Amino acid sequence: NAGVMQNPRHLVRRRGQEARLRCSPMKGHSHVYWYRQLPEEGLKFMVYLQKENIIDESGMPKERFSAEFPKEGPSILRIQQVVRGDSAAYFCASSPPANLGGASTDTQYFGPGTRLTVL
Amino acid sequence: GESVGLHLPTLSVQEGDNSIINCAYSNSASDYFIWYKQESGKGPQFIIDIRSNMDKRQGQRVTVLLNKTVKHLSLQIAATQPGDSAVYFCAEKRGSTLGRLYFGRGTQLTVWP
Numbered sequence: 001n002a003g004v005m006q007n008p009r010h011l012v013r014r015r016g017q018e019a020r021l022r023c024s025p026m027k028g029h030s031h032v033y034w035y036r037q038l039p040e041e042g043l044k045f046m047v048y049l050q051k052e053n054i055i056d057e058s059g060m061p062k063e064r065f066s067a068e069f070p071k072e073g074p075s076i077l078r079i080q081q082v083v084r085g086d087s088a089a090y091f092c093a094s095s096p097p098a099n100l101g102g103a104s105t106d107t108q109y110f111g112p113g114t115r116l117t118v119l
Numbered sequence: 120g121e122s123v124g125l126h127l128p129t130l131s132v133q134e135g136d137n138s139i140i141n142c143a144y145s146n147s148a149s150d151y152f153i154w155y156k157q158e159s160g161k162g163p164q165f166i167i168d169i170r171s172n173m174d175k176r177q178g179q180r181v182t183v184l185l186n187k188t189v190k191h192l193s194l195q196i197a198a199t200q201p202g203d204s205a206v207y208f209c210a211e212k213r214g215s216t217l218g219r220l221y222f223g224r225g226t227q228l229t230v231w232p
Contacts, residue, residue, distance in 0.1 A: 035220075042223055
């Protein structure tokens with residue numbers, strides 16, 4: 001049973017370019033979360049999505065950042081016109097729906113992350 | 120060995136000793152807690168969780184204790200091994216928020232042979 005998958009694992013962009021980060025949740029999971037981690041810090045919540053819906057985007061900067069989780073395909077975190085301060089590790093997590101074998105929707109399982117470097 | 124989480128972000132123990140990693144939280148509405156282990160260059164790995172209606176939960180070599188009175192959470196690792204070396208994060212879910220987890224800063228555990 002594959003875990004959460006993220007790609008690319010490493011991404012290098014120049015200032016002003018766009019970054020697209022992809023996340024495929026665990027099989028059967030319908031909740032996706034994006035977090036950002038700066039060096040030697042904890043993870044900071046960005047956005048919570050279900051299929052075709054943004055549930056909570058309170059942790060995401062209002063400008064340049066957007067996220068989607070379409071009906072088909074992976075969740076995408078898009079950062080437009082990247083700046084050096086966007087350099088960080090971006091992690092995606094997923095959790096199951098409430099009716100999947102009684103599993104808790106609260107438990108989040110993380111992917112390996114995408115390390116974004118802005119030159 | 121024992122750490123106090125945010126105030127002592129590093130903990131060094133000898134192989135075979137027990138480790139205690141501490142975490143303080145501030146929100147009374149927090150109702151679910153998770154401990155994650157993160158190795159260098161990897162994503163957080165689920166270790167164990169506990170709900171606020173419990174005081175203690177045990178897993179394989181790990182125990183989580185929750186003291187709601189003083190808003191304190193601890194992770195105990197028995198017979199610590201070199202493979203346990205990593206950064207350990209506590210995360211909390213607050214009943215008033217949808218889905219998001221709040222992470223502590225983390226504690227770096229180093230196990231010496």
